[in-house]
Amino acid sequence: MTAGGALEGVRICDFTGQLAGAGATKILAAFGAEVIRIEDPVRRGKWDILRGSPPYVGEHRGLEAGGAFNNHNAGKLGITLDLRTSEGKELLADLVRISDAVTENFAAGVLDRLGFGYERLRELREDIVYVSNSGFGATGPYASFKSWGPIAQAVSGLTFESGLPDLPPAGWGYSFMDHTGGYYMAIATLMALFHRHRTGEGQWVDLACIEAAGTLHGATSLDATVNGRPARREGMPNSNRSRSPAMAPHGIYPAAGEDEWVAIAVRSDEEWQRLAALIGESWCGDSSWDRLVGRLAEEDRLDELMARWTARQDKAAVAAMVTGIGLAAAPVLRPGERIDDDPRTGGFGLWVDVEHTEVGTSRVEGLPVHLSETDWSLDRGAPCLGEHNRYVICDLLGRTESQLEALVERGVV
Amino acid sequence: MSALGGIRVVELASERTALAGKLLADMGADVIVVEPPEGAATRSYEPFAGDVPDPEGSLWWWHYNTSKRSVVIDLATESGRADLAMLVGTADVVLEAEPIGTLAAAGIDHPDLAPPGSAVVWASITHAGRAMPEGPATDLTVLAEGGPVWSCGYDDHSLPPVRGGGNQGLHTACHYAVAAILAALMWRETSGRGQHVDVSMVAAANATTEFATLWWLNAGQTVHRQTGRHAHTSPTEVTQIRCRDGRWLNTGVPPRQAREFAALRGWIEELGLAEECTTMELLKLGDGYDLISVFQLSEDPLAAEVFQAGRDTIEFLSSHLDAHDLFVGLQQRGMACGVIYSPEEMMNDPHFVDRGFPVEIDYGDGVSHVHPGAPYRFTATPWAATRAPRTGEHQALLDGLRDASGG
Numbered sequence: 001m002t003a004g005g006a007l008e009g010v011r012i013c014d015f016t017g018q019l020a021g022a023g024a025t026k027i028l029a030a031f032g033a034e035v036i037r038i039e040d041p042v043r044r045g046k047w048d049i050l051r052g053s054p055p056y057v058g059e060h061r062g063l064e065a066g067g068a069f070n071n072h073n074a075g076k077l078g079i080t081l082d083l084r085t086s087e088g089k090e091l092l093a094d095l096v097r098i099s100d101a102v103t104e105n106f107a108a109g110v111l112d113r114l115g116f117g118y119e120r121l122r123e124l125r126e127d128i129v130y131v132s133n134s135g136f137g138a139t140g141p142y143a144s145f146k147s148w149g150p151i152a153q154a155v156s157g158l159t160f161e162s163g164l165p166d167l168p169p170a171g172w173g174y175s176f177m178d179h180t181g182g183y184y185m186a187i188a189t190l191m192a193l194f195h196r197h198r199t200g201e202g203q204w205v206d207l208a209c210i211e212a213a214g215t216l217h218g219a220t221s222l223d224a225t226v227n228g229r230p231a232r233r234e235g236m237p238n239s240n241r242s243r244s245p246a247m248a249p250h251g252i253y254p255a256a257g258e259d260e261w262v263a264i265a266v267r268s269d270e271e272w273q274r275l276a277a278l279i280g281e282s283w284c285g286d287s288s289w290d291r292l293v294g295r296l297a298e299e300d301r302l303d304e305l306m307a308r309w310t311a312r313q314d315k316a317a318v319a320a321m322v323t324g325i326g327l328a329a330a331p332v333l334r335p336g337e338r339i340d341d342d343p344r345t346g347g348f349g350l351w352v353d354v355e356h357t358e359v360g361t362s363r364v365e366g367l368p369v370h371l372s373e374t375d376w377s378l379d380r381g382a383p384c385l386g387e388h389n390r391y392v393i394c395d396l397l398g399r400t401e402s403q404l405e406a407l408v409e410r411g412v413v
Numbered sequence: 414m415s416a417l418g419g420i421r422v423v424e425l426a427s428e429r430t431a432l433a434g435k436l437l438a439d440m441g442a443d444v445i446v447v448e449p450p451e452g453a454a455t456r457s458y459e460p461f462a463g464d465v466p467d468p469e470g471s472l473w474w475w476h477y478n479t480s481k482r483s484v485v486i487d488l489a490t491e492s493g494r495a496d497l498a499m500l501v502g503t504a505d506v507v508l509e510a511e512p513i514g515t516l517a518a519a520g521i522d523h524p525d526l527a528p529p530g531s532a533v534v535w536a537s538i539t540h541a542g543r544a545m546p547e548g549p550a551t552d553l554t555v556l557a558e559g560g561p562v563w564s565c566g567y568d569d570h571s572l573p574p575v576r577g578g579g580n581q582g583l584h585t586a587c588h589y590a591v592a593a594i595l596a597a598l599m600w601r602e603t604s605g606r607g608q609h610v611d612v613s614m615v616a617a618a619n620a621t622t623e624f625a626t627l628w629w630l631n632a633g634q635t636v637h638r639q640t641g642r643h644a645h646t647s648p649t650e651v652t653q654i655r656c657r658d659g660r661w662l663n664t665g666v667p668p669r670q671a672r673e674f675a676a677l678r679g680w681i682e683e684l685g686l687a688e689e690c691t692t693m694e695l696l697k698l699g700d701g702y703d704l705i706s707v708f709q710l711s712e713d714p715l716a717a718e719v720f721q722a723g724r725d726t727i728e729f730l731s732s733h734l735d736a737h738d739l740f741v742g743l744q745q746r747g748m749a750c751g752v753i754y755s756p757e758e759m760m761n762d763p764h765f766v767d768r769g770f771p772v773e774i775d776y777g778d779g780v781s782h783v784h785p786g787a788p789y790r791f792t793a794t795p796w797a798a799t800r801a802p803r804t805g806e807h808q809a810l811l812d813g814l815r816d817a818s819g820g
Contacts, residue, residue, distance in 0.1 A: 006600035019623065031596040055624070055631040067631030068624070137790070142741075142764040146665075146749035149623075150642065150652065154663040154751030155740075157759045159641065161578030162565060168653055169661055169753055170575040173564030173636075173644035174623035180581075183588035188789045190595035191440055195416040195794050197602050203793035210759070211770050212788040217579040217756045218476030223460045224757035225771075225783040226472060232755040239578035242553065244473050245458040250553060252562065252573040259570050263557035328549040330558035332574055335629035335636065338560050338619055344541040350616045351630070363630045368586070368616030369593040370542070373608035374600050 005032015006374040013099035017048030021105030022072035023182025029075035030376035041080035064358040078383025101129040127202035129192040137208030149175025156213030181209035248295035255315035261332040356381025415441020416794040422506040426453035429510035431477035433587035438480035452804040478801035485805035510538040533607040542613035555582040559618025564644035660736035665749040668723035674699025676746035695722035
């Protein structure tokens with residue numbers, strides 16, 4: 001319900017949860033869409049495992065205090081509907097009739113079994129945009145398989161591609177594909193809405209997070225399909241190095257202190273000369289390293305010497321020296337360092353204080369973009385369970401207050 | 414029919430814009446990638462088709478520039494800048510990642526070519542946003558300072574933390590750029606006006622770290638990296654196991670329900686391994702648990718034993734089965750897990766082949782190559798891709814515009 005956003009007037013009937021789905025509709029809400037999140041009153045919204053789960057907002061506890069849930073659902077409205085009941089189904093049908101899009105990230109086929117598959121949605125509103133987001137997609141031999149971010153990362157190749165040689169996959173220390181699946185879902189919803197606006201035609205978008213992930217290492221995939229060179233081979237992967245484009249030195253090196261690190265990327269022979277002059281130690285003068293091909297041939301030794309140089313120094317000081325001569329470098333920042341101390345996040349307005357009806361003020365992630373005319377905005381935290389039942393069921397769907405009370409009594413909402 | 418038909422995008426070629434342009438182009442936008450006379454720098458990115466270094470053979474270029482057209486414009490010359498202005502005059506969207514100040518110095522920045530009131534949506538992807546100082550940066554350094562690297566790596570913290578592979582720092586900024594461009598295009602439908610979209614790569618990485626940020630914002634706690642699983646504030650159980658064929662499996666959420674314990678038992682019997690499996694008796698006790706909750710794990714010793722038996726059983730199976738077979742067998746029995754595939758193994762898996770994920774793209778002269786296909790399936794306006802353009806392949810486009818403008 002952000003006023004004046006780019007998507008003002010767009011209404012989303014939203015079944016999403018966790019991060020892969022909820023992250024998508026948060027972006028739409030931040031851009032001004034009216035996102036109406038539907039939760040199950042019987043399970044008290046716990047289909048979304050983040051509802052009421054740690055980390056909690058400050059000292060608060062309970063169903064409304066989940067920090068991840070609050071973050072991923074900021075700016076949305078929330079209602080409860082028991083879709084096992086015919087009255088619940090009727091209310092949902094009415095909501096679909098006045099919505100522009102229906103979004104969900106249930107396992108494939110769940111919404112269909114609830115009686116609201118695409119054909120039914122289209123009966124209710126012919127130009128509806130329906131975006132389903134599941135790990136494996138709605139068709140194919142694995143359509144019934146379940147997925148979470150780490151599973152999508154595993155099956156797609158993303159986990160495999162992250163690690164150091166001769167060790168197990170390091171993978172991703174978080175659900176990268178829940179974030180990124182959400183980005184693809186937001187993009188798909190916007191593309192389908194744009195097309196509908198221009199033509200009046202709705203459609204169903206079947207998003208499989210694993211396929212979205214499978215597009216995110218294209219050069220490696222083409223090396224296999226075009227050159228017949230598999231990614232599963234000796235010495236691979238080493239994702240702290242760079243082969244596409246090839247760079248050396250290129251790595252994450254130790255710095256002074258406990259678990260402190262600094263990243264350095266040398267993009268050309270000329271940059272290497274500058275770095276060698278900065279380091280000023282005898283090993284840098286090895287002429288076989290003047291050219292990239294020479295540095296790549298001895299990358300293990302080069303990295304070892306680089307690490308010896310960085311290990312004696314403060315990570316920020318190394319990064320400042322190296323960027324000072326025009327090369328790419330950065331300290332590996334801890335959460336507190338990048339959130340509280342880096343003006344490029346706070347100064348950009350990335351962290352936003354929102355008001356939550358029960359837990360009060362809390363800080364959530366905003367969007368890493370700004371629009372000059374219709375910027376995003378988030379001022380309200382996640383909805384409490386059923387917080388907007390009255391607005392949606394009475395004001396939007398035309399039921400009376402007494403009808404709403406009766407629905408509550410019967411447990412429909 | 415395509416979703417973005419009729420939308421023209423002018424992209425100044427860069428590794429930082431390439432995915433954003435591709436996402437728009439593969440959904441039907443007319444994306445014109447503008448290259449310098451020597452060709453885009455990303456044409457020099459390895460690997461090359463047939464391992465022959467050739468600006469027309471970079472597989473990086475092939476992947477990120479599908480469905481685009483290419484024109485060469487020398488922005489160092491006055492006539493080049495005039496050409497760009499002319500081209501932008503026909504565009505709906507401009508996508509660029511030039512160092513802050515270079516376009517302004519040349520008089521071809523958005524206030525020059527798309528002043529307030531213009532209908533052009535102009536997206537700039539920069540290191541930290543247009544209002545912030547920028548430094549030299551690559552995917553590696555953005556992910557290091559932006560948060561993702563802190564969370565990725567191994568239990569052994571004497572090993573460096575790890576950059577997730579695939580240049581995802583560049584990708585994430587592009588994902589936000591595309592979402593913002595589309596939102597701006599939606600607003601333009603009713604207002605008739607374009608606007609400037611300012612994307613920060615550092616902020617995009619920061620907004621894509623899940624629990625690292627959430628633990629800090631909500632509880633002031635720092636997560637620590639662990640091998641192949643979520644970084645956490647305290648150590649958690651391993652989730653990767655090595656299977657008979659040497660491949661790894663992500664065990665996902667271990668069995669916690671009666672039906673899952675029963676399914677495991679049934680499968681072990683089917684495989685004829687019941688005698689050998691030491692956890693069968695404990696699995697039978699799983700019948701007594703509808704769902705073992707996190708609370709029960711700490712309060713009920715038997716529940717904890719049954720839960721552990723589930724994990725041990727999967728490990729037992731991993732010594733008898735290949736990773737793919739364990740993955741499919743567990744999933745068919747309702748247990749979420751994932752085989753850890755390499756990228757090409759994913760593309761060759763029967764499920765993704767059945768869904769048409771690998772696509773053949775025609776390169777002319779009877780040659781085609783298989784690419785990763787659609788990230789999403791639109792039923793009315795399907796994703797579609799054509800091969801990436803050769804340097805300046807569509808130069809005639811500029812000639813046509815010059816003729817039309819009488820230039």
